[in-house]
Amino acid sequence: MNITIQLLYLFSSVLFIIGIKMMNKTKDARAGNLLSSVGMLIAIIATLMQIEVISMVEIFICIIIGSLIGLYYAYKVEMTQIPEMVALFNGFGGLASVAVAISDYWLKSQITVANIDIIILVSIILSVFIGGITFTGSMVAFLKLNGRITGSPITFKGQHPLNLIMLISFILASVATWMNPSDINFMIILVLISLVLGILTVIPIGGADMPVVISLLNSYSGMAACTTGFILNNNVLIVAGALVGASGIILTQIMCKAMNRSLVNVLLGGFGQTVAGEQTEGPSIIVKEVGVEEAAMLFDGASSVIVVPGYGMAVAQAQHVIRELMEQCEKRNISFKFAIHPVAGRMPGHMNVLLAEANISYDKLIEMDEINNEFSNTDLVFIVGANDVVNPAAETNPQSPIFGMPILNAYKARTIIVSKRSMGKGYAGVENELFGYPNCLMLFGDAKQTIAKVVSEIKEL
Amino acid sequence: MNITIQLLYLFSSVLFIIGIKMMNKTKDARAGNLLSSVGMLIAIIATLMQIEVISMVEIFICIIIGSLIGLYYAYKVEMTQIPEMVALFNGFGGLASVAVAISDYWLKSQITVANIDIIILVSIILSVFIGGITFTGSMVAFLKLNGRITGSPITFKGQHPLNLIMLISFILASVATWMNPSDINFMIILVLISLVLGILTVIPIGGADMPVVISLLNSYSGMAACTTGFILNNNVLIVAGALVGASGIILTQIMCKAMNRSLVNVLLGGFGQTVAGEQTEGPSIIVKEVGVEEAAMLFDGASSVIVVPGYGMAVAQAQHVIRELMEQCEKRNISFKFAIHPVAGRMPGHMNVLLAEANISYDKLIEMDEINNEFSNTDLVFIVGANDVVNPAAETNPQSPIFGMPILNAYKARTIIVSKRSMGKGYAGVENELFGYPNCLMLFGDAKQTIAKVVSEIKEL
């Protein structure tokens, strides 16, 4: 291969690394993403340099189609839909890996007469396996998050044995392909099994666990890129794939740790179910309600406010009206901060993105460990659509499924106002005693609408 | 090459990486060093597997000789002599690289008839260049630290032009070697020039700057290992060499930054000189002396003591007697800590090693940034053989050569006792006003002897 091309690939690998490194600091992150995209462009250019002129037209048509679709989705998507979006793109990436593997397989086994190399064949089979699972798994995750298929775990008897049988068949078909590489039937079987396996492994997982699954599938798509690198003997694919693989694994770990659950527990699925049974039994909690005017007066009377945002804020898209609330409070010299729990919302860093979208400076977003001993000195804590992340049961009730998960100590504040629509449960499906605490007041209603009313009341005060 | 051998090399590379990673934590560091040595052993075993049985005897003899010499030095050396030791070993490593390069050159140009590959030839020349400079440079550094040649910068007119001429001749000789690889005269010239260059670049640098130089030469020896890796097409050499190269560069940077000097400034040398002129001019400072008994009473009366160790503690080997002082104080419930400046002593982390040697727990050693605002609440600061690192001129006098270097704010304490032999200057050769401050008392004499006396006085109190 040409040396210029090789050096361009090397350069693009370095750009990916530097791009990821720059994600370490909020202020450099955007430049880092740009650098990484330049790395991609360079890798593409280096590849185009190896291509026959005759294919160029088709290639450009494909690239234009792909770019238009990608840009369309990227600009249309709501910030609350980022998880779905990542799932969808990730699925496409996985399918692309499968297609590349099949293309290479066809070339080596049908067109060229030469005997297919064992290392290449193994890479092709791995690529099909990982890519196929990534594709259908991501699609199921996408549909679950989207609500097009039910979010609750779909389990049936013999699910695990079935997976095992599929896996064994896959291995047998791999051996068959190895012994008779030119028989395409085995390759078809391999593709089908991996597609079905992707579906089977994701459907038993509850919709709310999807972020963990997506992050894991993201890691798989990185590994699929690595195997493609082995097929093509190309380093940039390996470097980039390894970076993605590592990032997915780390994010998965962080999420599991913050939820105090093991990855195995998430993957075996059925988390939403056991909890559903509990729903009826729980002791009913007696809560105090608060009206919009009274809430406005409480804000006006406080000297320090901490907002605890949660998934409900994302659902209600309440971040903009919270910014208005912040502006009103700051006009009155009330200190106003946000307490960010590591797994608030449905993706790691979910709240940060939404609040950033509403133009709230990232200085004001304080992480759990840092803010946890400030609650006791705070006049008013305003919980917006958060539930599990402030549930004291995580500290007090060893029976609770969330026991052991670190929480925000919102209960220590002088007064607490909770904005949510009803007594509905959160992600983990458990009761939250906090709502019955003497210092806790419920402000029922959709977060966006009620907070908007509170803001207009405050303005009139 | 055999796959087992290759996998062993890969394994040994990973062990080096994990070993370095474990150096991040004090408690894991020893295990990390062990792991890294296991990595080396595995690399050696993998290499021996490729060797003809006939050479084994000589190889074992060489290894035994080398091991005995290495172990002898390693167990004989005083902890204060670590810099010299590293310089010496480093020089040996550099010379080994040169020898390997020559051996390979001889083999390829004289024994085998085949045309010598350009990439290999470039690697050989680079290996000779870097290895040669590392060897003689390290030897000069060793001799300077040892006191066998003068520590003060040796400069002469035309030094820089001479270096330039040598460099150009080296390049010319390289081209000549390339055009006529079998002519060994050019190779001899290359070796000689690099040896001389090593001497020329290190002699103008002051003895006290040697740690920076050693760290830089250490980085070079890593790079030499990398070039050997390119000659032999061997990855483990490249990985290990790159790790060493990176470590040397980072330590060099840290030292330069902590001294507030640039690397260029260090390398151009002559730092000790300009300062030597100043020595006579400085305004004479009027100091108050304190006797051993009075010092003992001050310790007894204090409720908090911070010790600031410096290079003088290393010279006097006073760390053990300071431990005794600590034990006496702690018996009396006096809080006792150490303030560690990043460039106290003559090597990064020098003080930590010495105090560890005296069995002082590393919890008690507090870094500059952390302890700097504790001084104002401290009854007694005891400065043992430190000078520059507590010199307030670094903050107040823009003319001072150390201006801008961060210092330990010892001057803020209620009382200061300074143990040193005389009014001698420190490394940077500048006066220290602190010694004339009203709250500062001088305890003249060799640190070990005077502190021993103080301890016995305290025992009698």
Added chain:
Amino acid sequence: MSIDSLIILIYVLVLASYLGFELIAKVPPTLHTPLMSGSNAISGITIVGALLACNELGYTTLSKWMGMIALILATINVVGGYAVTDRMLKMFKK
């Protein structure tokens, strides 16, 4: 592929993975969502493979068709991924 080439690709894999772990462990939680979508965009590097697969002459072969499908999908992943990450990061202001 020779064993030598394989081993050296494994070196690259091991080093890059280790580096990835070191770098990503330091990303602050604030940036985890952009990191997720940004690294997802990087995984679209399969586009390189897709381009090479498109290089088949004549449409009769499955290889070329597969390559073109792969190319469209990988381009969506790459372009969409980077664009959405940029959109997100643009919002982070001090």
Added chain:
Amino acid sequence: MSIDSLIILIYVLVLASYLGFELIAKVPPTLHTPLMSGSNAISGITIVGALLACNELGYTTLSKWMGMIALILATINVVGGYAVTDRMLKMFKK
């Protein structure tokens, strides 16, 4: 050596250097002296080259003599370096 092999060695070099910087930047100042002597020991990896150079048959060639000198020196560097680092680290106690 082919350009391909060279490029891939450069990959290994670049990745390992970057990884080295990331790892070493995190070493606390307390451990800088042991780090210096420990990494000095690692630089004795030239011992691999020295061993291969010793493999020359017959003492008539300069190659073999050079290899043996290199082997002794590199062994000093390796064994001495690890031993002194271990001696130092043994002293760090809590």
